[in-house]
Amino acid sequence: MKALLKAGLTVCFTVAGLFSTQAEIKDNPALVEASKAEKGVLVYSNLEPEYWEPVLELFASKYPWIKVATTNMGGDLWEKYYAESSTKTRTADLILTGSADRWLEFADKGEIVDYVSPHTPDLPAWSRPLPGLYTASTDPFIIAYNKFLIAKDKAPKSLADIARLAPGLKGKISTYDAAANPLGLSLFWEWNKANPGKWDEVIKPIGVSSRPERSAGTIRDKVLTGEYATGIFLSGVNIPRLSRPDAQKVVDWAFPADGTPLVLRGLALTKAASSPNSAKLLLDTLLSRAGQIALAKGGVTPYRADVKKEDVPFFSYSAIVDQIGAKNVIVVGYDRDLMANREAFTAKWKDAFSAK
Numbered sequence: 001m002k003a004l005l006k007a008g009l010t011v012c013f014t015v016a017g018l019f020s021t022q023a024e025i026k027d028n029p030a031l032v033e034a035s036k037a038e039k040g041v042l043v044y045s046n047l048e049p050e051y052w053e054p055v056l057e058l059f060a061s062k063y064p065w066i067k068v069a070t071t072n073m074g075g076d077l078w079e080k081y082y083a084e085s086s087t088k089t090r091t092a093d094l095i096l097t098g099s100a101d102r103w104l105e106f107a108d109k110g111e112i113v114d115y116v117s118p119h120t121p122d123l124p125a126w127s128r129p130l131p132g133l134y135t136a137s138t139d140p141f142i143i144a145y146n147k148f149l150i151a152k153d154k155a156p157k158s159l160a161d162i163a164r165l166a167p168g169l170k171g172k173i174s175t176y177d178a179a180a181n182p183l184g185l186s187l188f189w190e191w192n193k194a195n196p197g198k199w200d201e202v203i204k205p206i207g208v209s210s211r212p213e214r215s216a217g218t219i220r221d222k223v224l225t226g227e228y229a230t231g232i233f234l235s236g237v238n239i240p241r242l243s244r245p246d247a248q249k250v251v252d253w254a255f256p257a258d259g260t261p262l263v264l265r266g267l268a269l270t271k272a273a274s275s276p277n278s279a280k281l282l283l284d285t286l287l288s289r290a291g292q293i294a295l296a297k298g299g300v301t302p303y304r305a306d307v308k309k310e311d312v313p314f315f316s317y318s319a320i321v322d323q324i325g326a327k328n329v330i331v332v333g334y335d336r337d338l339m340a341n342r343e344a345f346t347a348k349w350k351d352a353f354s355a356k
Contacts, residue, residue, distance in 0.1 A: 024290040025062060026118035031277045032063070038275035040067035041282050044077040044092035046265075051237075051298035058294045059285050066278045075182075078102050085111075085272035093279035096136050096267045096286070100334045101182055101342075103133060103266045113269035115280055119287040127264065127303060129334045136267040136286055137300040138317045138331075140236040140260050141187060144220065144253040149229035158257040159191070162230055163202045166209040174219045175232040177212035178349045184212075187233045187261050188349055189338050194259045194330045199352070202258075206232065207352035224250055233261065239314050240299040255324050262317070263332045265300070 045052075052070045059068060073080070077097060084091035095106075106112060107130050114132040127135035143156055149172065156162045166173060176184025192199055211228070213219050219231040220238050224247060234253070242253050267286060269279050285291040292302035296312035303317035321329055338345065 025058075025285050025288040027281055027284055028118065031280050034277040035063065035275070035281055036065055038066075038278045040069065041093050041275050041278045042090065043068065043070045043094045043096060043282070044073060044081060045070055045096040046072065046074060046077070046098060047096065047298075047300070048072050051295065051300060054294040054297040055286065055291060058290060059282060062285070063278075063281055066281065068282065073097075075099065075102065078106070081111075081270065081272070085270075090274055091272050092270050093273035093275045094267070094269055094282055096265065098139075098263050098265050099182055100186055100264070100266075100332070101339055103130070103268075104334055104336065104339065106268075107131075107133065111271045113271055113273070113276070115269050115283070117280075117284050117287050119284060122289075122304060122306070123287065124303070124305070126331060126333065129264070132268050134267045134283065134287060135264045135303065137265045137292075137295060138262045138303040139265060139301050140255060140262050140315070140320055141233040142236055142239070142253050142260070143230065143232055143256055144223050144234050144238070144242060144251055145230040146223050146226050146228070146251055148250065149226060155252060155254075156230060157254045159202050159206065159232060160198075160258050162232060163205040165230075166205040169229050170209045171211055172227075172229040173206060173210045173232065174213050174222065174228045174230075175206075175210060176216065176219075177214050178353075179212075179346050180214055183263070184233070185342070185346060185349065186332050186335070186338060187263075189335070189345055190261055190330050190332045191259050198258075199348075204352045207349075207354075210353055212353055226250075232256075235263075236301055236315070237299045243314075255320060255328075257324065257328060259328055259330045260320065260324055261330045261332045262301070262320070264334075 056068055081091050112132040145156055154165060156165060176187065178184035178188050216235045216238065220234055222228045223231045241247060242251055267283060269276065269283060273279050286295065289304055289306050292304050292307050293311050296302045299314055301315055301317060302312060305318065307316045309316055309319035
């Protein structure tokens with residue numbers, strides 16, 4: 001009898017928790033009804049399937065009739081969307097990805113739907129940089145280093161620390177190839193803006209000893225194997241992997257004390273959407289407190305003020321600010337100055353990182 005009572009209470013608490021979570025998602029009854037006549041949502045993103053699973057489970061619990069298909073693509077998603085939409089082929093209803101310059105281009109072409117989510121009042125103004133463009137997450141970019149190659153008393157906590165170590169780490173430092181990767185270029189652009197006059201003192205010494213890579217995953221893996229002693233500006237989505245017990249024996253990581261970039265991962269409805277109502281419901285779910293917590297289970301960083309450190313397994317925006325201070329947070333937003341000065345800044349970066 002006690003076992004049955006315990007089981008019954010467990011079910012009750014689970015169901016109550018589910019209804020409470022669903023209630024956090026604000027929606028428009030007219031959208032809900034209209035979504036029932038649509039044929040599911042197609043999302044183009046740069047997130048692996050494992051990051052989507054908790055969100056889609058939450059979404060399905062509230063809107064079980066809406067099927068969601070997600071993709072994991074890099075920069076190719078933009079060309080794919082443009083090609084499909086120009087021929088009236090089924091394409092993305094919703095896009096979730098980084099790449100500020102491509103989002104600006106997308107907006108300039110009139111491809112973003114200016115949708116006002118019911119969660120808009122709950123979001124900081126900086127997370128809504130353009131009409132209809134929202135932020136799914138604010139992912140930090142970190143320093144990682146191999147503990148067997150860098151002594152504990154020299155463990156880097158900033159890019160300036162790495163610059164001091166650089167002469168003894170020739171060819172053992174890596175970062176994004178900013179000449180080939182728009183995200184990498186924006187990271188260095190924003191760090192340079194936040195640290196005026198530090199380029200020659202910090203970035204150039206690092207550049208001389210670096211071997212840039214196109215992928216943060218490659219940098220992470222090579223720091224783990226010891227091919228690199230340290231990696232600069234690894235995406236925070238690597239924090240869960242670097243926090244595993246086996247990885248912790250080999251590597252450690254830090255938020256750069258002289259400026260931790262936080263990249264806004266953009267989220268918007270598309271003009272060519274086939275299921276606009278269903279897509280709006282998914283966007284609203286992603287912006288809700290429950291949706292932010294679900295997305296964070298995979299390691300991306302939620303930014304709503306009502307998501308606390310204890311709500312998520314890794315970090316929230318507020319927890320990062322508490323740890324490093326607001327003055328050391330560099331929000332990598334949508335800077336048209338970079339677009340205008342891309343060629344000159346790329347040349348500046350190449351000069352620092354070309355083999356000497």
